Amino acid sequence: MDDRPKSSGHLMLITPERVFYAGLLGRPRERCPGAFHVYVALRGGLWLTTADGREAYGELVAVAPNVRHTVASDYRSAIVVTIEPESVRDGTFEDWEKRLQGIERDFFAQRIRLAYEMLLTRQCRTDIDSAELDRMCFGETLPQRKLDPRIVRAIIRIGKFSGEPVTADICAAEAGLSASRFLHLFKQETGISFRSFRAWKRARHLLHFANQDLNLAHLAQDIGYPDSTHFSHSIRRFYGLKPRAIFSGSRDLAIYSSEARTEEAALT
Structure with a gap:
């Protein structure tokens, strides 16, 4: 423990x-x-x-x-x-x-x-x-948004962070939509563009590793950043801090992650 x-x-x-x-x-x-x-x-x-x-x-x-x-x-x-x-x-x-x-x-x-x-x-x-x-x-549960199942699947795919780039074309094909129709539906459902959503989720995923002693260049690649410069600029824009500063300030931070929802549970 x-x-x-x-x-x-x-x-x-x-x-x-x-x-x-x-x-x-x-x-x-x-x-x-x-x-x-x-x-x-x-x-x-x-x-x-x-x-x-x-x-x-x-x-x-x-x-x-x-x-x-x-x-x-x-x-x-x-x-x-x-x-x-x-x-x-x-x-x-x-x-x-x-x-x-x-x-x-x-x-x-x-x-x-x-x-x-x-x-x-x-x-x-x-x-x-x-x-x-x-x-x-x-003191209460915030009202939950009901998303189109096709958008839920795209969000789940973005959240897997396998290192492979998740593109709108891939998500559109899985949803059975054209890229332009998918992008319109994604923004309509979530209130944000696909590209901005993906960029934020990528930066958010960094939090899971903030107290670990890792090679930041390798981590950036693992969670989908094309290079270290893009990684550093993105993290600083979202958090106001460079990645190295986040990791330096998190050495005594205990991180707990709840179980991610399965696709079946998310779609029910």
């Missing part, structure tokens, strides 16, 4: 549709992740600045997917809860952004801190799915 959370308090739980992270926040550089982010201060407060001029300070700040922003903490560590946009119904983030930044903000900040305490002491973490994590953090 990994006892690192007991000594450092740093942990990350990754499910197919959520990430719960408690650890170092990193230097306040601009980032643009592809998921909804809820930042919660462990102590003190957080400063948020977005590219469109929004500024906020508090124990909890929330940012919609694909919004360039900078976040800084009064202390080095913070909690971050991320929610994948294709997993929730349209309009969910707009509603929750209002709730999280309204009169319930302190309540949700405290609830997410309590979820962190529960994860620290829980004996098994790999059996937690997205719905349970929602209930732990927000």
